[in-house]
Amino acid sequence: MSRTGETAPGVTARPAGAGGAARVPRPAGPAGRNPAWLVTSLVLSVLGAYFFVYYVPQNYAPSRVDLFTEALFVGLAATGLNILTGFNGQVSIGHGAFFGLGAYVTALMMDDRAYVEFAGREWGLGDGVPFLATLPVVAVVCLVVGALIGFPALRVKGLYLALVTLGLAVLFPDLTKRFVRGTGGTNLVGLRGADLAPPDWYDWFPDVIADPLDDYVGARDQWAYYVALVLVGLLLLAVHLIARSRFGRALIAVRDHEAAAETVGIDLARVKVSAFALSAAYAGLAGSLSVLVARQANAGRVETFQLSIEFLVALVVGGTATVFGPMIGGFLVVFFRDWIDQQQRLEDLFDSSARAKLLSPAIFGIGLIVMMFFLPDGIVGGSRRAWRRVTRRRSHPIT
Amino acid sequence: MSADVPLLRVAELSAGYGPVQVLHGIDFTVEPGEVVVILGANGAGKTTTLRAVSGMIPARGTVEFEGRSLLGTRPEKVARAGIAHVPQGRGTLAELTVEENLRLGAFARRDAQVASDVERWYEVFPRLGERRDQQAGSMSGGEQQMLAIARALMSRPKLVLLDEPSLGLAPIVTQELFRVLGELNRETGLSMLVVEQNAGLALGIATRGYVLEAGTIAVTGSAADLATNDDVRKAYLGI
Ligand SMILES: Nc1ncnc2c1ncn2[C@@H]1O[C@H](COP(=O)(O)OP(=O)(O)OP(=O)(O)O)[C@@H](O)[C@H]1O
Ligand SMILES: [Mg+2]
Numbered sequence: 001m002s003r004t005g006e007t008a009p010g011v012t013a014r015p016a017g018a019g020g021a022a023r024v025p026r027p028a029g030p031a032g033r034n035p036a037w038l039v040t041s042l043v044l045s046v047l048g049a050y051f052f053v054y055y056v057p058q059n060y061a062p063s064r065v066d067l068f069t070e071a072l073f074v075g076l077a078a079t080g081l082n083i084l085t086g087f088n089g090q091v092s093i094g095h096g097a098f099f100g101l102g103a104y105v106t107a108l109m110m111d112d113r114a115y116v117e118f119a120g121r122e123w124g125l126g127d128g129v130p131f132l133a134t135l136p137v138v139a140v141v142c143l144v145v146g147a148l149i150g151f152p153a154l155r156v157k158g159l160y161l162a163l164v165t166l167g168l169a170v171l172f173p174d175l176t177k178r179f180v181r182g183t184g185g186t187n188l189v190g191l192r193g194a195d196l197a198p199p200d201w202y203d204w205f206p207d208v209i210a211d212p213l214d215d216y217v218g219a220r221d222q223w224a225y226y227v228a229l230v231l232v233g234l235l236l237l238a239v240h241l242i243a244r245s246r247f248g249r250a251l252i253a254v255r256d257h258e259a260a261a262e263t264v265g266i267d268l269a270r271v272k273v274s275a276f277a278l279s280a281a282y283a284g285l286a287g288s289l290s291v292l293v294a295r296q297a298n299a300g301r302v303e304t305f306q307l308s309i310e311f312l313v314a315l316v317v318g319g320t321a322t323v324f325g326p327m328i329g330g331f332l333v334v335f336f337r338d339w340i341d342q343q344q345r346l347e348d349l350f351d352s353s354a355r356a357k358l359l360s361p362a363i364f365g366i367g368l369i370v371m372m373f374f375l376p377d378g379i380v381g382g383s384r385r386a387w388r389r390v391t392r393r394r395s396h397p398i399t
Numbered sequence: 400m401s402a403d404v405p406l407l408r409v410a411e412l413s414a415g416y417g418p419v420q421v422l423h424g425i426d427f428t429v430e431p432g433e434v435v436v437i438l439g440a441n442g443a444g445k446t447t448t449l450r451a452v453s454g455m456i457p458a459r460g461t462v463e464f465e466g467r468s469l470l471g472t473r474p475e476k477v478a479r480a481g482i483a484h485v486p487q488g489r490g491t492l493a494e495l496t497v498e499e500n501l502r503l504g505a506f507a508r509r510d511a512q513v514a515s516d517v518e519r520w521y522e523v524f525p526r527l528g529e530r531r532d533q534q535a536g537s538m539s540g541g542e543q544q545m546l547a548i549a550r551a552l553m554s555r556p557k558l559v560l561l562d563e564p565s566l567g568l569a570p571i572v573t574q575e576l577f578r579v580l581g582e583l584n585r586e587t588g589l590s591m592l593v594v595e596q597n598a599g600l601a602l603g604i605a606t607r608g609y610v611l612e613a614g615t616i617a618v619t620g621s622a623a624d625l626a627t628n629d630d631v632r633k634a635y636l637g638i
Pocket of ligand 1: 487
């Protein structure tokens with residue numbers, strides 16, 4: 001295939017036509033990374049690393065460290081929901097169910113007393129399996145269950161899909177009551193302190209991380225926090241890579257324009273089901289982490305529903321279809337909830353009327369509405385806009 | 400591939416939406432290297448024809464591509480077979496950048512030349528090259544149309560279905576677009592099936608054409624014949 005003149009792209013299916021095209025010099029794109037941005041992000045990441053890796057686990061009381069761990073796993077579940085809802089446009093208000101599934105699988109594998117009663121038999125799922133060894137199992141189980149639910153979800157969209165997933169959140173606690181035999185025959189699987197102790201090799205780490213003065217039970221909160229931190233780091237990196245990958249572009253294409261996605265050869269069903277599976281695995285792993293803090297797996301109707309909503313709130317507040325947004329949202333949701341609970345406790349000292357009981361959700365709801373009014377694209381989206389405004393002004397001082 | 404098999408052969412094609420039948424058994428072909436134009440009034444069924452070919456709506460009859468039946472094939476499989484569809488109203492992905500849109504066009508490809516193809520389409524459509532990092536949704540209508548076409552070509556199709564590529568474009572941009580399309584066809588032998596209201600420009604680059612009326616083919620002929628046909632001139636060339 002010879003070519004002449006300024007245009008001559010080989011567009012037939014013959015790959016031979018592809019080579020040889022002279023590369024035009026890239027036209028100047030948008031200004032490259034500017035130094036202000038580089039310095040800011042460098043300083044922020046060093047400070048952030050110091051704070052999260054060292055300061056939090058070494059200086060805060062166990063209950064506060066647990067709160068950080070909780071923020072990490074709520075953020076992680078929201079990150080998983082982001083894959084489905086943010087990038088792929090499928091809304092789920094049932095992710096509390098996948099979260100619960102992860103928690104149950106982990107707790108059942110670690111505990112030697114609890115079991116699942118199914119088909120007339122007792123399935124122990126393991127006795128005293130180390131926490132970390134349960135994670136791959138949880139990931140696989142949730143991938144499979146997520147895919148199984150993703151298939152029927154192909155038939156419905158938007159509000160209808162939201163309702164179907166809501167059904168999951170409602171159904172899951174009943175399923176655990178029906179099949180799980182935990183502590184005292186209930187669906188609660190409680191773990192003992194020794195089950196949750198860090199493994200022996202945790203002591204090999206330098207003293208700054210694994211405090212030798214702590215006994216094994218005392219180090220539980222730090223161990224849980226570090227496990228959550230590492231897992232969250234890895235899974236955030238994965239989202240970052242996915243967002244820029246071929247699969248990531250397919251997720252967005254399907255969200256934005258199904259017909260256009262099909263015309264470029266994207267298999268809608270495969271992309272949507274994969275998004276469901278991956279998203280469920282993230283939520284399940286978040287549930288596994290919750291066992292380290294809650295020391296149990298338990299699914300109440302209210303709690304499962306509330307968690308599902310919290311994941312969605314964290315996602316929307318933090319910023320959909322961004323890498324860090326849902327994690328930031330997770331921190332805000334958990335710390336805001338904690339703050340309100342404290343106010344509530346103070347209030348209860350003086351006034352234990354029903355009015356006080358309503359305070360928490362009311363403040364939460366109003367805060368959310370106000371927030372959405374000022375930052376409709378979430379915190380990350382909002383700060384991006386602000387940053388762009390600042391840098392634009394700087395580069396064009398005379399306007 | 401033997402020379403007497405058309406690239407695309409459509410026969411007795413009927414299609415519609417639910418209970419509403421739009422196409423009532425139409426026949427046409429596209430030979431390798433041809434540009435074929437479909438003309439017709441609003442609502443005649445032009446878009447429906449392209450949708451039926453690319454598998455977006457169920458259809459009855461015969462749709463053969465390179466001798467193999469495409470009837471009942473999912474759109475993504477049709478795309479992988481080598482037919483790129485630029486739908487009416489473009490369907491660029493607003494949230495993705497220009498470059499991401501182009502890369503997505505090569506979704507079904509598994510070779511290492513995607514990046515060099517992207518550069519080549521930037522040469523053909525310099526406006527896209529200047530705006531490679533811009534979000535597609537913030538581009539002008541004409542730029543988006545170019546992007547939609549370039550994205551379709553990223554799959555290295557054997558046949559492109561273009562549904563009113565001039566829709567919403569300024570006359571000068573439309574002229575430029577058809578110049579590029581004509582050049583592409585001449586230099587690479589890419590086959591095209593074009594639905595177009597601007598009959599003059601479309602017939603200018605076409606080999607043959609069909610006129611669709613209420614879901615049946617009313618007139619067919621070479622591009623030159625259609626351009627001089629009185630009925631066609633009255634209805635589509637405004638003369
Ligand atoms: N999604 C749909 N559901 C139901 N009817 C439809 C749908 N799309 C098109 N139609 C109907 O099918 C008929 C043919 O439409 P089509 O879009 O194929 O026309 P067209 O020739 O492309 O017209 P135009 O030049 O306006 O694009 C019209 O009567 C239209 O109302
Ligand atoms: Mg049309």
